Each structure stands twice: as structure tokens, then as C-alpha cells.
Amino acid sequence: MSAEGLFVIGATHHRAPLEVREKLALAADAAHALRAELATIAGLHEFAVLSTCNRIEFYGVTSHPEVAHRVSAAFCARQNFNHAEFEKFRLRLHGPDAVRHLVEVAAGLDSQMIGETEIFGQVKDAYATAQSLRTTGPVLNRVFQKGFQAAKHVRATTAINEGQVSVANVAVDLALSIFGSLTSTRILLLGAGEIGEKTAKAFQSRGAASLTVASRRFERAMELATVLGASAMPFEQREARLAEFDIVVCATSAPDLVVSLASTQSAMRRRPAQPLFFIDQALPRDVDPAVTSLENVFLYNLDDLAKIAEENRSAREAELTKCRAIASEKAESLWRQVERQVAALAGHTSPGVSPTFARSPQP
Numbered sequence: 001m002s003a004e005g006l007f008v009i010g011a012t013h014h015r016a017p018l019e020v021r022e023k024l025a026l027a028a029d030a031a032h033a034l035r036a037e038l039a040t041i042a043g044l045h046e047f048a049v050l051s052t053c054n055r056i057e058f059y060g061v062t063s064h065p066e067v068a069h070r071v072s073a074a075f076c077a078r079q080n081f082n083h084a085e086f087e088k089f090r091l092r093l094h095g096p097d098a099v100r101h102l103v104e105v106a107a108g109l110d111s112q113m114i115g116e117t118e119i120f121g122q123v124k125d126a127y128a129t130a131q132s133l134r135t136t137g138p139v140l141n142r143v144f145q146k147g148f149q150a151a152k153h154v155r156a157t158t159a160i161n162e163g164q165v166s167v168a169n170v171a172v173d174l175a176l177s178i179f180g181s182l183t184s185t186r187i188l189l190l191g192a193g194e195i196g197e198k199t200a201k202a203f204q205s206r207g208a209a210s211l212t213v214a215s216r217r218f219e220r221a222m223e224l225a226t227v228l229g230a231s232a233m234p235f236e237q238r239e240a241r242l243a244e245f246d247i248v249v250c251a252t253s254a255p256d257l258v259v260s261l262a263s264t265q266s267a268m269r270r271r272p273a274q275p276l277f278f279i280d281q282a283l284p285r286d287v288d289p290a291v292t293s294l295e296n297v298f299l300y301n302l303d304d305l306a307k308i309a310e311e312n313r314s315a316r317e318a319e320l321t322k323c324r325a326i327a328s329e330k331a332e333s334l335w336r337q338v339e340r341q342v343a344a345l346a347g348h349t350s351p352g353v354s355p356t357f358a359r360s361p362q363p
Contacts, residue, residue, distance in 0.1 A: 005342035006139060007068045008098040009091065010050075010057030013112050016089040018303045022284035023081055026051040027255060034078050039135060041074070043067045045345050046137040048130035048144070050105075052122050053283040053302055054112055057091070059102065061139045063345055068092065095342070099143055100331035106151035108160065109323050112306035113167060115160040118194075120151060139338050139345065146337070150330035158323050167195075168202035170305045171279045175203070175247055178277055178298060182208040188245040189213045190238060190258060192224040195281050196251035200228055203247070212245070214238050216252065239263035243270040247277045250286035259287045261294075268294055279305075 011024055026034065031051060038047055038058075046061040058071050072090065076083040093101050104110045106123045127144040130136045136144070155161060172182075179185050187208055189200050192215035200211055211230035215221035218234055225232040233241065242248070242263055252258055259278070268276060278299040280287045285301060292299050 004065045004094050005063065005345055006061055006095055006098050006143070006338070008057055008059050008093050008101055009068045009072050010055060011086065011089040012055040012057070012091055012110070013303070013306070014110075015091070018283075018285070018301060020089060021054070021056075024056050024079055024086075025053070025283050026056060026079075027253070030078060034075060035130075035133060035135065037074055037078070038071060039133075041067060041070050044071065046140045047071070047135050048126055048140055050123060050126040052119065053281075055105075057105075059098070059140060059143075061137065061342060061345055095339070096332055096335040099147065099335045099338075100328055102143065102147045103150045103154070103327045103331045103334075104324065106147055107154040107323065107327060108151075109154070109320065109327060112302070113309050114320060116166060117161070120148075124148065139341050142338050142341075143334065146334045147331075150327065150334065153330065154323050154326050157326065159319050160323050162319075166198075166202070167281060167302070167305045167309070168199040170309050171199055171249070171281075171300065172202045172206050174279075174298075174300060174305075174308070175277055176206065178275055179246065182206055184210075185246040186210045186244060187212070187247045187249065188233075188238070188242075189224075189230075190235070190248065190250045190286060191215060191252035191282065192217070192220045193251055193253070196249060197224060197228070199249050199251065199279065199281065200224075200230070203249075204228065216254065239266075242267035242276075245276075246274065247279070248287075249279045249281070251281040252286055254282070254286065255284060257286060257288050259291070261288045261290045264288070264291045264294060264297060268297060272296070281305075 031049060035049060038044060043062050043064040044060055044067050045063065048059045050057040060068065060071060062068065072086060073083050076086050106120050108115045108117060108119050111119055175182060182203060185208060187203055187210060189196050189211065192213055204211065211228055212233050213221045213225040213230050214233045214235045216235050221232040238258065239260065250259065275296045275298060278287045278291065280299060280301045283302065287299055291297050
């Protein structure tokens with residue numbers, strides 16, 4: 001009985017560097033259009049798309065082995081990314097290996113920050129989106145739902161979360177090493193999403209008092225500023241007022257750079273003796289990497305922060321081994337539950353996942 005029918009294909013931080021992942025990152029409108037396109041692929045019976053700053057993954061159920069290749073080709077075409085180049089970074093797993101991978105991802109075992117909790121919610125959101133668009137069916141519904149239970153079991157029965165190092169905490173520690181104290185630093189938060197909010201709260205918990213929020217939607221900046229007890233600033237003023245701040249936390253979903261080299265040079269001419277610290281948590285990146293050529297300017301992106309956190313990983317290696325053993329056991333049991341359904345679908349052909357979804361207008 002072949003396991004080819006259930007697959008996961010994609011690219012993650014393990015093999016794809018940051019400059020590649022930002023090219024593969026799916027914007028919301030592109031993700032919607034891609035899902036509509038995937039729904040028309042013959043032989044792709046079910047699918048779900050998981051897109052985060054560290055991974056783009058497609059989970060699918062198919063009756064033809066070459067369907068996974070069509071999925072990745074459609075994705076690369078939409079992202080204008082060379083498919084042959086994508087193959088160099090590609091992850092491709094089938095059957096029980098695909099199930100095990102999903103459990104490890106949801107449990108935070110496959111993350112840059114081992115044991116991080118945000119990924120669980122991101123996987124749940126990806127599944128909820130697929131379910132609402134009716135692109136999942138009996139196989140993926142069981143795999144995801146039971147996979148969530150398995151991930152929770154891994155967390156509940158191990159100490160993988162103990163001593164967890166988050167991106168936000170690493171960023172705060174770096175800021176402390178640069179400024180010594182955060183009580184008088186002025187912090188600008190670009191982006192009012194969940195990641196930026198968590199980082200802002202981490203800074204406040206360590207003594208930061210002056211915080212300004214700017215978002216492309218000013219009403220959202222005002223909402224978050226109210227929650228944080230901060231002030232709000234129009235997003236359009238970010239570069240002109242850059243010199244007013246010591247720390248800039250960047251976490252937007254903008255498709256292009258939001259802080260340029262020229263604006264940073266201008267800001268540093270107005271504050272030459274004062275360091276300027278950028279924390280770029282965005283994908284694609286928000287800050288021009290060339291700012292690192294400027295004296296007294298510090299820039300850390302997602303990979304930089306994860307590399308620092310990795311230094312603390314050795315103390316948790318034994319716990320990670322235990323977690324993976326539990327995840328593997330749960331995944332094998334789950335695979336046995338869906339194996340017969342996958343094999344049955346392998347002999348079935350249909351025009352696509354969901355004709356209703358496929359007819360929905362593309363943005």
C-alpha cells in the first residue's frame with residue numbers, strides 16, 4: 001500500500017536562507033489566488049497551505065505521484081521563482097513521514113526557536129482557512145485534528161517549553177547589551193501585528209517606557225497604542241522621524257522595504273554619537289541590509305536572532321529527543337488511521353478539490 005497519496009512539499013528555514021524565504025513569502029492576495037489555482041489541479045483531492053516567516057508548506061492528498069510537482073510548479077510560477085532553483089531547497093515527504101512532520105511542526109520541534117508556541121496557532125489558522133474553503137476532506141481533517149492533539153500531548157508530557165527563548169526576549173537582551181538600560185530609550189514599533197505587540201510588551205517588561213506605534217493602518221496603530229499605553233504615529237512619518245528613536249522594531253507585512261539606507265544615513269547625521277538599533281522581524285525584510293555599513297547602526301533579522309537563541313539549545317537536546325520519540329509514536333498511530341483512506345483515494349480521479357472554491361473570483 002503506497003504512502004505517496006499523502007504528501008507535504010515546501011521550503012523551510014532548515015535549507016532556505018532568509019533571502020530565499022522572503023522571495024517565497026505569500027502575500028494575502030497571492031495566497032488566495034494560489035489556493036483557487038490549486039483547487040483546479042486534477043488529482044489533488046485535498047490540500048492546505050501553511051505560510052509563515054520560516055516556512056511555506058503544502059499538505060495534500062493525491063491520486064497521482066506527479067501532482068505534488070504540479071503544486072510546487074504552480075507556486076513558483078505565481079511567485080516568479082525559478083522552479084529548478086526551488087528544487088534545491090525543497091522539502092518533500094510522504095505518508096507517515098508527512099504526518100510526523102506536521103506533528104513536529106505544530107509542537108514547535110521543527111522551529112528555529114525550539115519549543116516556541118506561536119507556530120501552533122499558525123498551523124491551526126492554516127487548517128481553519130483550508131477547512132472554510134472546503135479544500136480539506138476526510139484525510140487531512142483527521143491528520144490535522146489528531147495532529148493537534150498529538151502536538152499538545154508532546155508539550156504537556158515534556159519540558160520542551162522550559163527555558164524557552166523567544167525572538168522577543170533575545171531582541172530585548174541585545175538591546176540591553178547596547179544601551180545598558182531601557183528606561184530612557186525611545187522605541188518605535190513599525191507594524192501592529194501579534195509579533196510586534198509581543199516584542200513591544202517584552203521591552204516594556206524590562207523597563208522601556210517610551211514607545212511609539214506606527215502601522216500602515218493608522219486606526220490599528222491607535223488601537224495597539226491604547227493597549228500598550230503608548231503613542232501612535234502616522235506610518236508615512238517613519239523615515240522623516242527616524243532620528244528621534246533609539247530602537248526600531250520592524251514587523252510589518254509590507255512587500256517592500258519600509259526603512260531605506262538613505263533615511264538611516266540622514267537620521268545618523270542628526271544623532272552621530274547615539275546608536276540606532278533595528279530589530280527586523282519581517283518577511284520580506286523591512287530594513288535595507290545595507291544600513292549595517294553605517295557606524296553605530298545595529299541590525300538583527302530573524303535568522304540573526306534565531307542563531308543567538310540556538311546557543312541555548314544544547315541544554316534541551318535530551319528533551320528534544322524525547323519529544324521527537326513521542327511525536328513519532330503518535331504520528332505512526334495516526335498514519336495507520338488514515339492509510340486505508342489514502343490508498344482508496346489513490347485509485348480515484350477528479351477534476352480538482354472544490355469546484356465551488358475554484359469558481360471564486362481571484363483578487
